[in-house]
Amino acid sequence: MTEPHPWRRYVALGDSFTEGIGDPEPASQGGHRGWADRVAEVLSAQVDGEFSYANLAIRGRLIRQILDEQVEPALELKPDLITISAGGNDIIRPGTDPDLIAAQLEAGIVRLKQSGATIVVFTGTDVGFSPVFRSIRGKVAIYNENIRAIAAKYDLIVADQWALVAIQNSNMWAPDRLHLNAFGHHEIARTVLAALNVSNDLQPNSPQPLTAARWREARTEDLVWAREYFVPWVLRRVRHQSSGDGLSAKRTTAGPVFSHLAD
Structure with a gap:
């Protein structure tokens, strides 16, 4: 018999990746669903009693903005599970240093560890398949190695996008080629749940075949x-x-999850 997961209060931090951009869903708060909502839906369905979820991510945010704007509000929500994906918008900018970006992330992790929560971090996608971002593949790889070192140092869980071959495919990405589409977000949700060792019924390439x-x-x-x-x-x-100027997070308080899964 599978043991139920231990989490009851999940807070997601980050940028457009965590906000769910590329996966529009009018019935979801903020009009986008994304992998974090999908993870919260699965976690919520597996517990008896209250499960709360907040998503503080805002599109376009650089790592310094994520740490300055989201870490303290996250701690105030007293989570027992945190996901944080930060640095992607910094990495794609010319002239930025992946080592310095990682140092900023580590400082944020130190603060988040005060919560006592389980913390999940993300490696970046292997962008070798993308003509637009192929040139920064080495930069992403360096940042990933830093993330792995931080995870080992602070006992974090790593959701490994670099090894996720399924999203190294243009069919997994939205028309802007910057954000995952519903298929891609679904695969990230499966990856996060696997990293958390949470059983689920999410199947590859749902909800419909790719063409x-x-x-x-x-x-x-x-x-x-x-x-x-x-x-x-x-x-x-x-x-x-x-793109996030003037916008606020879609779920600033931890509340019940309302699932909008496709039939």
């Missing part, structure tokens, strides 16, 4: 992507703007 785009369709999509996503992203960098 590969034909060559001509893919080239047309390249042009559309550049116009609708890449150029605006470059302009925001030039103007020192963020």
